Amino acid sequence: MIVTRFAPSPTGFLHIGAISTCQINEKLAHQSGGKILLRIEDTDTKREVEGTTSLIIEAFKKFNMFFDEGPISDTEETGEYGPYFQSQRKDIYLSGVKYLLEQDWAYPCFSTEEELDAIRKEQTVLKFRTGYYGKWAKYRNFPEEMVEKYLDEGRPYIIRFKSNGDWNNKRYFDDGIRGKVSMPENDIDIVILKSDGLPTYHFAHVIDDHFMGTTHVIRSDEWLASLPLHVQMFETIGFEAPKYVHLSPIQKLDDGNRRKLSKRKDPEANVEFYLQEGYPVEAVKEYLMNIANSDFEEFRKANPINAVEKFELKIDKLNNSGALLDFLKLDSVAKEYISTLSSSELYDKLLNWAKEYDTAFAEVMKNEEAYLKSILAIERDGVEKVRKDFYIYSKIKDEVSYFFKDKFSFDVKDFPVSLENARELVEAYKNLYVHEDVKENWFPKVKDLAEKLGYAKNPKELAKTPEAYKGTVADVACVIRILITGRAQSPDLYTVMQILGKEETLKRLNAKI
RNA sequence: GGUCCCAUCGUCUAGAGGCCUAGGACAAGACCCUCUCAAGGUUUAAACACGGGUUCGAAUCCCGUUGGGAUCACCA
Numbered sequence: 001m002i003v004t005r006f007a008p009s010p011t012g013f014l015h016i017g018a019i020s021t022c023q024i025n026e027k028l029a030h031q032s033g034g035k036i037l038l039r040i041e042d043t044d045t046k047r048e049v050e051g052t053t054s055l056i057i058e059a060f061k062k063f064n065m066f067f068d069e070g071p072i073s074d075t076e077e078t079g080e081y082g083p084y085f086q087s088q089r090k091d092i093y094l095s096g097v098k099y100l101l102e103q104d105w106a107y108p109c110f111s112t113e114e115e116l117d118a119i120r121k122e123q124t125v126l127k128f129r130t131g132y133y134g135k136w137a138k139y140r141n142f143p144e145e146m147v148e149k150y151l152d153e154g155r156p157y158i159i160r161f162k163s164n165g166d167w168n169n170k171r172y173f174d175d176g177i178r179g180k181v182s183m184p185e186n187d188i189d190i191v192i193l194k195s196d197g198l199p200t201y202h203f204a205h206v207i208d209d210h211f212m213g214t215t216h217v218i219r220s221d222e223w224l225a226s227l228p229l230h231v232q233m234f235e236t237i238g239f240e241a242p243k244y245v246h247l248s249p250i251q252k253l254d255d256g257n258r259r260k261l262s263k264r265k266d267p268e269a270n271v272e273f274y275l276q277e278g279y280p281v282e283a284v285k286e287y288l289m290n291i292a293n294s295d296f297e298e299f300r301k302a303n304p305i306n307a308v309e310k311f312e313l314k315i316d317k318l319n320n321s322g323a324l325l326d327f328l329k330l331d332s333v334a335k336e337y338i339s340t341l342s343s344s345e346l347y348d349k350l351l352n353w354a355k356e357y358d359t360a361f362a363e364v365m366k367n368e369e370a371y372l373k374s375i376l377a378i379e380r381d382g383v384e385k386v387r388k389d390f391y392i393y394s395k396i397k398d399e400v401s402y403f404f405k406d407k408f409s410f411d412v413k414d415f416p417v418s419l420e421n422a423r424e425l426v427e428a429y430k431n432l433y434v435h436e437d438v439k440e441n442w443f444p445k446v447k448d449l450a451e452k453l454g455y456a457k458n459p460k461e462l463a464k465t466p467e468a469y470k471g472t473v474a475d476v477a478c479v480i481r482i483l484i485t486g487r488a489q490s491p492d493l494y495t496v497m498q499i500l501g502k503e504e505t506l507k508r509l510n511a512k513i
Numbered sequence: 514g515g516u517c518c519c520a521u522c523g524u525c526u527a528g529a530g531g532c533c534u535a536g537g538a539c540a541a542g543a544c545c546c547u548c549u550c551a552a553g554g555u556u557u558a559a560a561c562a563c564g565g566g567u568u569c570g571a572a573u574c575c576c577g578u579u580g581g582g583a584u585c586a587c588c589a
Contacts, residue, residue, distance in 0.1 A: 009589050044588055113587080120586095129515055130585060158587055167516095175518095183517065194587040201589050225517065225584040248519080251582080258581065290538090294526045297538060319526085321519050322582070329525065329539045339552090379551080389551045443548065450548090458547090477548035489550035 002032040003215045006067070007208075009041040010052040012263055014059040014271045016325075017220065017250045020288040022065060024247065025218050027313045029068075037079060037212060038070030042087045043198040053085075059271050063281045069212075081212040086204050093199040096207050097159050097192060105236055106192060108157040109139040110150050131188040132160065133167070140189060159193035161203070165232055173227045176216070176245035176315040186228040202229060210239040218245040221322070245315055248322035250291070261325065268325065278353050278393025282308070283334035289313075290333065291323035334391035343377035346390075350376070353393040361397050364404070374499050375400050378491045387491060402485040403500065410486040412513055416475040423513060425453055425479055430509050435502040442494040450476040484508050 004025040008018060022036075029036040038060075040053055054074040060066070069079025077084050100106035109132075111119075116132070123130045140162065150157070165185030172180040192203035199207070209217060223230075224246040234241035249260040252268075261269040268274075274284050285308050289296045292313075299311045338346065347369070354362035365372050379387035390396050401407035415422045428449055437445070447457060450473035456462035462472050481493055484505065490496055497505045 007589090011589075041589060047588060109587095116586085124514090127514070178518070181517070188585090191587050196587080198587095200587070204589095220583095221518080222583060222589090227517095246518090246583095249583085253524095260582080291525060294538095297526080301538090323525060326524050326539070332539055335551095385552050387551050446548070472548085474548050481549065487550090491550075493548075 001215070002029050002034040003037070003213050004029040004034070004218055005037045005039055005209065005212065005214050007039040007041050007219075008056055009044060009047070010056060011044070011047045011049055012052055014056045015261070015263060015269050016271050016274065016284075016288075017261065017269075019063055019065070019271055019285070020250065020292055021218065021220060021247055022060070023285060023288060023308075024292055024313065024318070025216075026065060026067075027308075027311070028216065028218065028315065031312055034215070035068035037081070037214075038067040038084060039208060039212070040071055040085045040087075041201065041204065042085055043194075043201070043204060045087075045196060045198070059275075062275055063271070063285065086208070087198070089204075089208070090197065092211070093193070093204065093207055094197070096203070097199075100161070100192070100237070101159070105162050106159050107139060107142070107162055107189075108147060108151070109160045109189075109191075110142075110155050110157045111138060112156075129167075132190070133163070133188045137189050156195055158191050158195050160189040161192045161233060161236075163187050163189050163232065164236065165228070171228075173231055174244065175224065175227070176218075176243060177318050177320050178246070181224070181227070183228050186232050188229070190229060202226065202233065205230060206233045206237065206239065209242055210234070210237075214242050216245060217242045218247065221246050221248050245318070247292075247318065248320055250325050251322050252325050258322070258324065260322075268327075276357055276394070278357065278395070279330065279334055279391075280337050280349065280393070283330070283337040283391075286337065287330045287333045290329070291326075292319055293317050294319070331391045335388045338390045339380075339386040339388045341380075343373050343381050346376045346380070347373050350393050350396060354397075357394065358397065371403070371499070372400075375403050378495050378499070402487065402490075403496075405504070408486055408508075410482050410511070414482050414488055416478050416488075417471050419513065421453075421470055422479050425449070425476055426483065426509065426513065428453060429476075429480060430506075433506075433509065435497070435505060439494050446477055446480070447473050480509075483511060483513075 006018070006022040006025050008014070026036045028034075038057075040056075042048055042053070051074075053071065057071060057073060069077075069081065070084040071077045083089055097106060101108075111132075115138075119132070119136045120130050122128075123136070137160075139160075163186055165187045167184045167187040169185045170182050171185060172182050175181050190202055191200050193199055205217075208214075227244060227246075230244075231241050251258045252261050252266060263269050275281070286296075286300070289308055289311065290300075295314065295317050296311055303310065341349065347365070351362060351365050354365055379385075390399065412419060412422070417425070429446070432445055432449060451457060453476070454468075454470045455476050456469040456472045459472055459474070462469050477493065478488055481490055482488060484490075484493060484497060484500070500508070
């Protein structure tokens with residue numbers, strides 16, 4: 001049984017990579033019958049941005065992602081290993097620090113920022129590794145009476161972990177994706193307790209993941225470099241270390257080079273971007289699963305209708321190099337996804353989206369529910385080959401705008417034939433249009449009309465003797481289409497006219513041209 | 514710079530020494546179907562970064578080079 005966790009810090013919006021990481025954590029836990037917990041890493045009071053905890057929680061909800069334990073709002077939480085806000089776990093960390101101090105695995109350090117800077121500079125000049133280690137770890141073996149004295153003087157201090165590692169010793173560390181990774185032992189005395197009394201990530205990680213029962217720490221790549229440190233801390237304290245899995249970040253192309261999607265520079269790093277554009281969250285999750293684990297594509301082919309939830313994820317199949325975010329592929333996944341929806345399912349999801357991002361459209365949708373549903377049903381309900389043109393909710397409004405009187409207009413310049421021919425053709429068509437006709441009768445009539453007026457039945461005939469025709473039947477249909485929809489391309493015209501209704505159709509056919 | 518990771522079509526990838534004439538998906542091109550579009554069908558082009566080894570045999574193992582990425586805080 002696998003217990004995983006997702007541990008964001010509330011410093012801004014939720015990153016799209018977080019959805020991916022979290023999805024992997026969630027899947028691995030649940031497919032094993034285990035649990036996933038959410039923990040808010042709010043130990044950096046300087047960087048913390050107010051309100052982002054609830055922002056993150058809300059974003060997860062919008063993506064239909066739920067945790068077995070952890071915060072459910074910015075004040076409430078569930079689960080028996082809490083609190084799940086690190087800022088509320090101060091006492092736990094403090095007693096941990098106290099224990100480490102007693103065991104002589106940690107010590108107070110009185111170095112000032114200036115001293116630390118000086119050390120770093122010196123090390124850089126001397127071409128040594130930077131860090132608080134070896135002879136630079138001035139307070140590592142500071143005499144006890146001096147410590148007492150400094151403490152009495154009220155000097156500010158922090159607590160450092162007393163590393164027992166040797167940088168010249170290489171050893172192997174296990175990573176679920178990469179296997180054995182050889183790295184030098186950690187010999188840097190890292191800070192475990194900051195001057196504000198809050199722990200650093202490293203210490204909080206060890207304490208929390210031990211006491212919360214995490215079995216697998218699945219986190220982003222950037223933590224791989226800290227693996228020796230983390231393993232060392234677990235070993236020193238005598239806790240059993242979790243299994244580690246380091247995920248490659250989603251990247252983007254920038255000036256020909258790949259780089260991690262940046263919160264600051266890239267709007268598409270923000271999950272809100274996808275929500276706002278109206279990408280179905282199901283599609284986004286499928287796409288992310290796709291780049292996280294290529295086996296998923298095979299699964300999709302075999303199980304076209306099944307949800308992501310049924311897929312079994314294998315840790316060693318996880319992508320190890322960092323994929324480029326590919327919107328073309330995302331769009332394609334989204335098209336496929338939307339094509340599996342019935343008109344009323346689509347209606348519900350679209351309305352749900354509009355309520356938040358296009359309230360005016362949401363009102364229209366609510367007022368004309370039946371009409372909207374019939375529009376969304378075009379080449380969707382009850383057909384074998386579903387139309388695949390919708391991929392984001394924000395574009396659907398424009399796609400169907402011609403169904404609404406106030407949004408409809410046409411331009412005679414779009415006609416593929418001369419105005420004169422168009423008039424002739426429309427006049428003739430009006431006379432033979434019967435709204436009550438069944439679908440099977442509709443096109444043959446247009447075809448007959450086309451022939452009578454001197455249009456070729458198909459492009460091949462036109463190609464044979466171009467001078468004999470005014471155009472093809474396609475041109476005839478196109479003129480009608482422009483009159484009805486205002487555009488040269490549309491879904492099946494007959495169906496469109498049926499949905500518009502007799503009155504509106506005739507009105508449009510009778511438009512002055 | 515130190516440490517570590519990664520390297521297959523444009524993109525995501527399959528690939529565990531012989532099933533590889535390197536497979537699939539997205540994107541692109543062509544054709545078919547077709548009243549337009551969207552689909553659907555058929556199809557074309559497109560890659561093992563480079564150089565050395567090891568081996569009867571290397572995309573696969575080893576070494577090096579190159580390129581890219583991550584990390585080196587009282588941030589997470």
